[in-house]
Amino acid sequence: MTDALTIGWTRAQAERRRTVYCRLLALNLILQVVLGLVAILVPAWLAKTVHLPGPPPGGWIRLWGVMLLIMATLYVPGYIQPVFVRWPNIIGILARFALALVYVCLGEGFRWFALYEVLFAAVLAWGYGRLLRDELMAEP
Amino acid sequence: MSPANTTAHATEDKWLRWYRWLVWAGIVANIIVGTTSIAFTSQVLALAKVDPATPLVWPRLSAMLVMLLGGFYVPAAIDPCAHRYAAVFTVLCRFAGTAFMFIVGGHYVIFGLFDFIFGAPQAICLYLAWAKMKAAAEGRSATGGKTIATIASLLTIGIFAWGSYRWVTEPIVPAFASDEEYFKYGSIGNDGAAGIPYPIWVAMPEVCAKHLPRPQGYAAFGLIWERGRNPALDTPVGFSRAKAGVERVSINCAVCHAVRARLAADAEPQVYVGGAANTVDIQGYQRFLFRCAADDQFTADHLIPAMEAKVKLSWLDRLTYRFVLIPFVRMSLKEQADGIAWAERRPLWGPGRIDPFNPVKFGMLGLADDETVGNSDMQAVWNLDARERVRSPAPLHWDGLNNSIHEVVLSSALGDGAVARELRFPTMTRIENFLRALPPPPSPHRPDAAAVERGKVVFAAQCGECHAADGKRTLTVISVAEVGTDINRSHMWTDAARDAYNDYREGYDWGFKHFRKIPGYVAEPLGGLWLNGPYLHNGSVPTLRDLLETADKRPVTFIRGLEVVDGRNGGFIAPACDPRQMPAEGFCFDTRLVGNGNGGHLYGTTLSSAEKADLLAYLLTY
Numbered sequence: 001m002t003d004a005l006t007i008g009w010t011r012a013q014a015e016r017r018r019t020v021y022c023r024l025l026a027l028n029l030i031l032q033v034v035l036g037l038v039a040i041l042v043p044a045w046l047a048k049t050v051h052l053p054g055p056p057p058g059g060w061i062r063l064w065g066v067m068l069l070i071m072a073t074l075y076v077p078g079y080i081q082p083v084f085v086r087w088p089n090i091i092g093i094l095a096r097f098a099l100a101l102v103y104v105c106l107g108e109g110f111r112w113f114a115l116y117e118v119l120f121a122a123v124l125a126w127g128y129g130r131l132l133r134d135e136l137m138a139e140p
Numbered sequence: 141m142s143p144a145n146t147t148a149h150a151t152e153d154k155w156l157r158w159y160r161w162l163v164w165a166g167i168v169a170n171i172i173v174g175t176t177s178i179a180f181t182s183q184v185l186a187l188a189k190v191d192p193a194t195p196l197v198w199p200r201l202s203a204m205l206v207m208l209l210g211g212f213y214v215p216a217a218i219d220p221c222a223h224r225y226a227a228v229f230t231v232l233c234r235f236a237g238t239a240f241m242f243i244v245g246g247h248y249v250i251f252g253l254f255d256f257i258f259g260a261p262q263a264i265c266l267y268l269a270w271a272k273m274k275a276a277a278e279g280r281s282a283t284g285g286k287t288i289a290t291i292a293s294l295l296t297i298g299i300f301a302w303g304s305y306r307w308v309t310e311p312i313v314p315a316f317a318s319d320e321e322y323f324k325y326g327s328i329g330n331d332g333a334a335g336i337p338y339p340i341w342v343a344m345p346e347v348c349a350k351h352l353p354r355p356q357g358y359a360a361f362g363l364i365w366e367r368g369r370n371p372a373l374d375t376p377v378g379f380s381r382a383k384a385g386v387e388r389v390s391i392n393c394a395v396c397h398a399v400r401a402r403l404a405a406d407a408e409p410q411v412y413v414g415g416a417a418n419t420v421d422i423q424g425y426q427r428f429l430f431r432c433a434a435d436d437q438f439t440a441d442h443l444i445p446a447m448e449a450k451v452k453l454s455w456l457d458r459l460t461y462r463f464v465l466i467p468f469v470r471m472s473l474k475e476q477a478d479g480i481a482w483a484e485r486r487p488l489w490g491p492g493r494i495d496p497f498n499p500v501k502f503g504m505l506g507l508a509d510d511e512t513v514g515n516s517d518m519q520a521v522w523n524l525d526a527r528e529r530v531r532s533p534a535p536l537h538w539d540g541l542n543n544s545i546h547e548v549v550l551s552s553a554l555g556d557g558a559v560a561r562e563l564r565f566p567t568m569t570r571i572e573n574f575l576r577a578l579p580p581p582p583s584p585h586r587p588d589a590a591a592v593e594r595g596k597v598v599f600a601a602q603c604g605e606c607h608a609a610d611g612k613r614t615l616t617v618i619s620v621a622e623v624g625t626d627i628n629r630s631h632m633w634t635d636a637a638r639d640a641y642n643d644y645r646e647g648y649d650w651g652f653k654h655f656r657k658i659p660g661y662v663a664e665p666l667g668g669l670w671l672n673g674p675y676l677h678n679g680s681v682p683t684l685r686d687l688l689e690t691a692d693k694r695p696v697t698f699i700r701g702l703e704v705v706d707g708r709n710g711g712f713i714a715p716a717c718d719p720r721q722m723p724a725e726g727f728c729f730d731t732r733l734v735g736n737g738n739g740g741h742l743y744g745t746t747l748s749s750a751e752k753a754d755l756l757a758y759l760l761t762y
Contacts, residue, residue: 060198074212077225091211
């Protein structure tokens, strides 16, 4: 019998996947919170720095920041229990792909955010898929 | 299962079921609002009464995010017990949206109310469900939960009503493509706080005709209507119309800073924006409003028919005006009258004059009546940037009590009744930028060229130090002891007023720090001189020719408020008058009254007649 066929090994593998996924998600959520706070606190600077379209509409940029914070907050249950609470993780990954598409359509400085969203969406999708697969494999 | 447990379980199901339905309803609402906002962005913004967004990508992005957020609410809608975190965060996030939108304020509270209408009931249902579950688990009946839920429900209704009231009463300010149009007719953020509902405003001259000085409607106060605007229905220059609950009429900067002039008695009047209003009797206008509000005729029975003769009113409008707005306006105007009753114990301002700071001192800043008289001529506000090029920072107001253009624009709006809740900083910046670049109109006078050349030399020798663009003392404050003009205006501005204004924090940290006290008057440059009469800070000398005479030879009384330009003497035509008799036109100004003294500024008075004529010719070119 090899290590790969023992329950203990598959459990440990699933735990490792979980750790990796949670770290990736934590990084993503922290970046999202930082972006949200920047949008709320210094909207004009953000608009100028990343070349967001049109004259800087401070109120709307702040609203965008607040929504990013709210979205990060709603993600928290999925971060705490990624296996048991699957919905926020799945909707979160789909939302990132959708947002990336929207950002591409909006153009100008939003394309940076599209790149950011699509990269994290792909990495999180890969990480979450592996986590779920390994969790299933770890079941006796 | 015991009967108690059965009851508890049934109750738990009921509240949880309500919670889940409310979360589903919120998700559906998010999707409907999101898709509608993406498809009909401008229309949704207009319906919500928020400012038009340019470009539309921002509201569309927000709409998209609203839909995506709805997706995160699904676990709580499916099973709030299994997804307790999601259930709590769903509620918290609704409240976060509410809080943000209420902080943003304005008409954006409607979006906060949208979140609140789902968040608050969800929170109550969730609390009740979990309270019941906890009580059932502990084998007791939960009674305290309902009391708290009832209080929370009442609080919810109260907050919703307050938010709705804010949304309804928040002014809707018409957009103006041109900065000049905005200056003349745009709102400065005083509509809700100081505005009079338009139908009442338009009916008051009819109902209170006996309180008008002349039977000309509001035109009796020298207000300015441009060609094409109807004095019976349209607001004059210096009056905005904006919707704050109902459409309201309020004053703006242009009421004091737009001048109407005719180059000859039979010429068409012209309006010169930025000039000192020469015909407008702002105190007369105020007194009319106050007297009308105190009159027995100021009732719904008299006002509503007069209003309906000019404005279409629905049955709901009639009810609202009868039982709410007319009594409220009456009360509000009476309060304003009480607040400025001190002015009745001082000389009248008359057309083109105002006491700009005592109302602020005794009202806004809460200082005690110090018996000072601050009556002074209205001031032109041309070329503010050019002034900065002469001397930076250049003193503003007659006594240079502030030297920050930004602060003067902002504080002037506050003095006109603007409040933090309504004031929009971008509009203040727009006005400021407009005035910075606004040049005075060139003089139409064409005096003898040779006399002008000779006068230029006299000016350089006699006046240039204080009034030439490159004068050493131009745009500095000259002490009262030196210039010798009436001291009252300078005396009015006190150290206490300076400190109180710099510390003023009502509704917002305004950040004033440039108010100061320097006893004296600013030596102004000559731009727009031909429209600035009568002269001196208190408008006590009718013409430039009179200004070159000693005080004993200057007119003791003269008519202010006439609009025909005096091409021979400089300023406006201003015949002598008897203060005991009201003239057919204008206002008889008496230099013997407190604050009206015409002494001082004796520069040039010792010149020969020929030199005076040459100097006058030169001055007429400005």
